[in-house]
Amino acid sequence: MTSEGAVFDLGYEQYRGPRLSDRQVFWRMVIDGLKKSVGIGKRARNKAFPFSLVALAILPALGVVVIQVVAKIFGLPLSGDVLLDDREYFDWTSQLIFFFVAVAVPNLLIPDRVENVLLVYTSRPPTINTYLVARLVAMAISVGVFLMIPQLVLLIGEALISPSFFGHLADNLAFWWRVPLTSFAYLAVNVGVAALVAAYINNRGAAIAIYIIGVNVLNGVGIGLSSINEYFSLLSIQFWPTRIRDWVFGVNTLDDFPGADLPIVAVLATTIAFLTLAVALILRRYRKLI
Amino acid sequence: MLEVDGLHFSYGDFHALKGLDLDVPQGRIGLVGANGAGKTTLVRVLLGLAPASAGTARVLGHDVAIEPDLVQARVGFMPEGNCLPLEETAAKFVSYAGELGGLPPGVARQRAADTLTIVGLDEERFRPIGTFSTGMTQRTKLAQAIVHSPELVFLDEPTSGLDPNGRADMLALIKRLGDFGISVVFSTHVLTDIEATCDWVIMMDQGRILRSGPLDAVQSGHRVIAEFLDQAEPAVASLRAQGFEVEVNGRHVAIESTQDMDGFQAVMVAAAEYGLGLRSLSADRRTLEQLFLEEESAERGAP
Numbered sequence: 007m008t009s010e011g012a013v014f015d016l017g018y019e020q021y022r023g024p025r026l027s028d029r030q031v032f033w034r035m036v037i038d039g040l041k042k043s044v045g046i047g048k049r050a051r052n053k054a055f056p057f058s059l060v061a062l063a064i065l066p067a068l069g070v071v072v073i074q075v076v077a078k079i080f081g082l083p084l085s086g087d088v089l090l091d092d093r094e095y096f097d098w099t100s101q102l103i104f105f106f107v108a109v110a111v112p113n114l115l116i117p118d119r120v121e122n123v124l125l126v127y128t129s130r131p132p133t134i135n136t137y138l139v140a141r142l143v144a145m146a147i148s149v150g151v152f153l154m155i156p157q158l159v160l161l162i163g164e165a166l167i168s169p170s171f172f173g174h175l176a177d178n179l180a181f182w183w184r185v186p187l188t189s190f191a192y193l194a195v196n197v198g199v200a201a202l203v204a205a206y207i208n209n210r211g212a213a214i215a216i217y218i219i220g221v222n223v224l225n226g227v228g229i230g231l232s233s234i235n236e237y238f239s240l241l242s243i244q245f246w247p248t249r250i251r252d253w254v255f256g257v258n259t260l261d262d263f264p265g266a267d268l269p270i271v272a273v274l275a276t277t278i279a280f281l282t283l284a285v286a287l288i289l290r291r292y293r294k295l296i
Numbered sequence: 297m298l299e300v301d302g303l304h305f306s307y308g309d310f311h312a313l314k315g316l317d318l319d320v321p322q323g324r325i326g327l328v329g330a331n332g333a334g335k336t337t338l339v340r341v342l343l344g345l346a347p348a349s350a351g352t353a354r355v356l357g358h359d360v361a362i363e364p365d366l367v368q369a370r371v372g373f374m375p376e377g378n379c380l381p382l383e384e385t386a387a388k389f390v391s392y393a394g395e396l397g398g399l400p401p402g403v404a405r406q407r408a409a410d411t412l413t414i415v416g417l418d419e420e421r422f423r424p425i426g427t428f429s430t431g432m433t434q435r436t437k438l439a440q441a442i443v444h445s446p447e448l449v450f451l452d453e454p455t456s457g458l459d460p461n462g463r464a465d466m467l468a469l470i471k472r473l474g475d476f477g478i479s480v481v482f483s484t485h486v487l488t489d490i491e492a493t494c495d496w497v498i499m500m501d502q503g504r505i506l507r508s509g510p511l512d513a514v515q516s517g518h519r520v521i522a523e524f525l526d527q528a529e530p531a532v533a534s535l536r537a538q539g540f541e542v543e544v545n546g547r548h549v550a551i552e553s554t555q556d557m558d559g560f561q562a563v564m565v566a567a568a569e570y571g572l573g574l575r576s577l578s579a580d581r582r583t584l585e586q587l588f589l590e591e592e593s594a595e596r597g598a599p
Contacts, residue, residue: 018414018476021407021445025398028365034395048383122379126440129343129373130396131365296345 031132032140039144043110059106060152063099066090067156071163078167092157092185093255099153100192100247104221106152107145111200112213114141120208124295134296138288145197153189157181184254191247191254194281199243202284205291232264239265240276249273297322297448297479298342302351305337312337314503315351322448324474326490326511327483328588329500335483336376338500339450342481343373356447369398372441372449372478376456379437382426386417386436389425390443397444404443411439415469431462438469448479455489467492487585499588506588519580520551520559525573531566538562550580 026034044060045052070090076082090098118124118137128134161181168174200217207213221243228242239245245265252258253270260266300318304311312334327335340346342355344364352359358366381389387408394404412421415435420428425436434454441449454470455463470493473480482494490497491511499506524531524547532549535542540562541552553559560577567574 018411018442018472018478020477021399021403023403024400025369026395026400031396031398034392034401038392047388117381117383121381122375122377123381125345125375125379126373126393127396128345129368129371129375130393130444131368131398132396 028131032136035132035137035140036143039114039141040148042114043144043148055109056106059102063102063152063156064159066098067095067159070160074163074167092160092181093251093257095156095160096188096192096251099156103149103152103192103196107149107196107200108214108217110148111145111197112204112210114145115201115204116208116210116213119295128296134292138292146193149193149197150189153192154185157185188251188254191250195243195247195277198281198284201288205288229264236265236268239263239268240272246273246277297356299354303341303348303353304350305341305346306349312503316505318498318505318508320496320498320508322479323496324480324482324494326494326497327481327500328485328487328490328497330485333500334503335500336452339452339481339483343371343450344368370447372444372446374437374441374449374451374454376452380425380433383424385422386412386425387421390436390439393440394443399444407443411443415439416465430457434458434466442478446478448481449473450481452483455484455486487588520553520563520577521580522549522551522563522577523547523575524549525575528572530570531572534566534569535562
């Protein structure tokens with residue numbers, strides 16, 4: 007007989023049920039990365055910045071749609087110049103994701119490394135490569151959603167006020183390759199630079215500062231030196247995705263930029279070479295840790 | 297459980313493991329040695345985190361170089377230093393650690409709660425780990441190591457930094473792991489912790505194995521201590537004549553058994569032959585510390 011109210015230690019039981027496959031574990035890691043990139047599960051102040059940026063990305067698109075709807079209802083004429091199209095909207099969202107990535111990537115990579123949590127992860131079946139790919143996929147999804155949602159808002163809004171919803175979508179089939187490809191260019195360059203910085207800097211604040219200041223300094227240096235030779239404009243990292251965007255959309259919006267006439271092959275080769283180098287340096291850094 | 301054959305590991309020119317051979321059964325295994333003996337390196341190799349330079353290591357029947365994922369799916373690891381995310385709660389992190397070990401999310405949450413209760417963290421589990429004391433941190437590290445139901449768990453200096461009460465609690469938890477059906481490799485330089493918890497001991501020094509065997513056998517060695525009721529000279533002379541090494545201190549006699557000759561049997565025969573009474577006859581149990589110092593001196597060729 008035991009006394010009433012006694013607390014029992016139920017002990018430990020071995021788990022003999024089904025286990026997650028490697029792929030399922032990988033997606034659990036991706037979901038963890040997604041939550042951390044936007045501060046879910048953390049204090050409110052951790053969520054404020056990323057969600058503010060998301061709002062800033064989406065609200066202007068909604069505003070454009072609302073203006074179009076109101077103009078249509080009241081039969082007001084609208085100049086195309088006052089409305090942003092999908093290509094122009096990247097000018098706005100690319101600035102926002104620059105800051106989003108500046109904060110999210112160090113948050114994703116630095117604490118796990120500095121706090122030595124990687125040792126716990128890699129003592130289980132996922133390898134360090136699995137971890138890095140999961141983090142990359144998490145960033146790709148969050149930045150991709152960040153870039154794509156406002157574009158979809160614009161497209162669907164325009165379709166709603168057009169005479170034929172599906173006719174408008176059919177007329178804009180190019181959207182489905184131009185926007186994702188451009189988004190990928192912005193994503194790859196921004197995340198590549200931020201991840202490279204975050205892989206070698208152990209302080210989150212310092213990594214954010216180095217990324218923001220470093221990219222802007224390189225932009226300035228690239229523009230400054232391009233008067234000597236236009237290929238120096240390739241030092242300007244933010245020029246790469248913008249030039250790729252213009253190439254994808256078949257326009258040239260960089261008339262004032264010295265490197266505007268550089269062959270796209272040079273820009274693509276520089277971007278791919280940089281990303282390859284960044285991946286190699288990040289892997290080298292992480293393999294040394296384990 | 298652990299089969300190691302000719303295992304070498306080097307950090308550049310420094311040879312951290314120098315040709316280890318081991319065959320260790322399931323149970324609570326103590327891995328002892330001074331700082332820098334190679335304990336942590338051996339654990340990392342056995343976990344598949346560091347590739348051996350030469351030799352093979354099998355854990356739970358799997359070669360860690362060929363099937364590290366199969367090994368890692370069945371083991372847990374509690375590292376020595378910090379390995380916890382300071383901004384997360386213990387409940388969330390241990391649950392996530394369970395998922396990485398293959399538990400479905402719902403099961404991982406439930407087992408995280410159960411495991412944290414077992415290690416002694418109740419309401420504290422919902423606090424950020426960065427607010428924890430050293431003892432709570434160590435308990436959380438142990439919880440993440442066993443949440444996914446491993447068959448074997450490697451504990452690297454689990455009592456490090458704990459006060460006496462915390463140390464006693466941690467040792468009690470380690471002893472209980474055996475009752476849970478989990479084998480333990482407990483790496484430490486604190487020999488008394490091994491004596492308190494383990495049933496097998498592996499002694500390491502400078503990247504080599506000094507001794508590996510059941511704790512009782514290792515401690516008792518081959519030495520027999522006899523206390524005679526009368527003067528022991530006739531028996532001592534007889535034992536020496538048979539080839540035993542004998543130390544005499546009054547009526548106390550220490551006899552070194554050999555592989556071929558059993559000291560117990562020889563003392564009893566000699567006592568009977570000369571009609572001498574025996575007050576006591578027992579194996580000479582040495583502490584691990586005595587044993588370790590002896591082995592270490594012998595290995596280094598010290599006097």
